Amino acid sequence: MSSTPTPPAGIRGAIDLSALSASSRSAPEAASAAPASAAGAPDASGLPEGLLVEVTDATFSEVMNRTLQVPAVLVIWSSAHPQTVGLAERVAGIAAGLEGRVFVVSADVQTSPAILQAFQPVIVQAFGQLTVPVTFGLLQGQPVPLFPGLPPDEEIRAVLDQLVQAAVQNGITGRVDLGPAGAAGGSGQEDELPALPPLHQEAYDAIDRGDFDGAVAAYERALAADPKDHDAELGLAQVRLMQRTSDVDPQAVRAAAAAAPEDVDAQLAVADLDVLGGHVVDAFTRLIDTVKASEGVDRDRARTHLLELFNVVGNHDERVRKGRTALMNALF
Known part of the structure; x- marks a missing residue:
């Protein structure tokens, strides 16, 4: 185990993704769910391509499946509240220093209300009330409450370090290939999974x-x-x-x-x-x-x-x- 708590059973089973089933997507939506290019130049935000993934209700299940091998950070924010708009990119900027060990998932509740609905029980249990923005770790499809609101960069960096350590302890050691624009060391290949005692x-x-x-x-x-x-x-x-x-x-x-x-x-x-x-x-x-x-x-x-x-x-x-x-x- 690690310093980031494994989600309690009451949280681990609380996510109802039935409304986010990939089988219900239209063809255009399914096409948009394809993972970002594994390697390449930075995107318009200046971040390495593949580090920050924007999701909708229709594409979220595919991203959850990716967390079986690579840990993710889910940022749930609202375009109706301007102060929350840049949080996902700020988290991704900090995650860029982790050499592809984690990728960031951005979900706007204004365009993806089912994601917020699915996570609502977890948010209330972890933080005492429904709040946006809110940030979770995703380890093998399971949510780990990280923080609500807009903490300073140093706090975010400490939490991401803990999440990566938790992932390694749980045998989740894959990486996102950030390409030449990303941090050195991201090979895009999964590390060999160590056997647990x-x-x-x-x-x-x-x-x-x-x-x-x-x-x-x-x-x-x-x-x-x-x-x-x-x-x-x-x-x-x-x-x-x-x-x-x-x-x-x-x-x-x-x-x-x-x-x-x-x-x-x-x-x-x-x-x-x-x-x-x-x-x-x-x-x-x-x-x-x-x-x-x-x-x-x-x-x-x-x-x-x-x-x-x-x-x-x-x-x-x-x-x-x-x-x-x-x-x-x-x-x-």
Whole structure:
């Protein structure tokens, strides 16, 4: 596993693509769905051709199939809101530095309303409300909530780095051929897919079935066999996050936390939702404030929960490093 959480079962099965079936396309629409040229000069945006793919309701399923081998970033925006228009190109500009390891998918809800409809349950579960623009990772056809709104470039870059790491850990190592205009190293050929350790594969299979208990057991056995198995440690933390958030009502949880700031359980629950939705700094800040405001058993629970969320994000992440420093200051 990696620092980008694998989509919980409640999210993984929430995308209804029946309205986006490729079989329902007209002939002109089907022709427009053909992938961009594998190599060539930059397009009109100045980006390498093939890096940024614009989709419609009719062509989206084909793009989802491409994510079986190459991870993608889906940017859902609205031409009715001018401030969102350039987000996909901005994300693609940052993705250009990743040497074809990820491509960007642009969906305008004004011309592709079914895409927004299909993702609506995921958006609400991850971010607490329906919001546009919103950005997802797509790994093997499964959505990974990344961020809502218009974050600064440095935050986008950090999230894309995490998405690529998650893809590699899941054996998704293909690349888009960006041609001579793209970053060096994009060969257009799929890298050989590494085999997962048996217990890791068992955990992934259990997650796909929605069997969180089975995934936890597999990761725990992996750690018992090798206490230095950091991927298993990350995976275990992420599965436990899935367990805690799979059946929650995000709006109810956030309302409870706002109404009772002293309720440690409510603050822990909102922190989980924030990490799941990509609001990592918000989650860390909330729990550090809870540590400061509580004492005794409650304080230790908040501290322990924060340490587990550090594991979910990954110790390599700069936000975790800063979070650990802030926690130390809060404790001492």
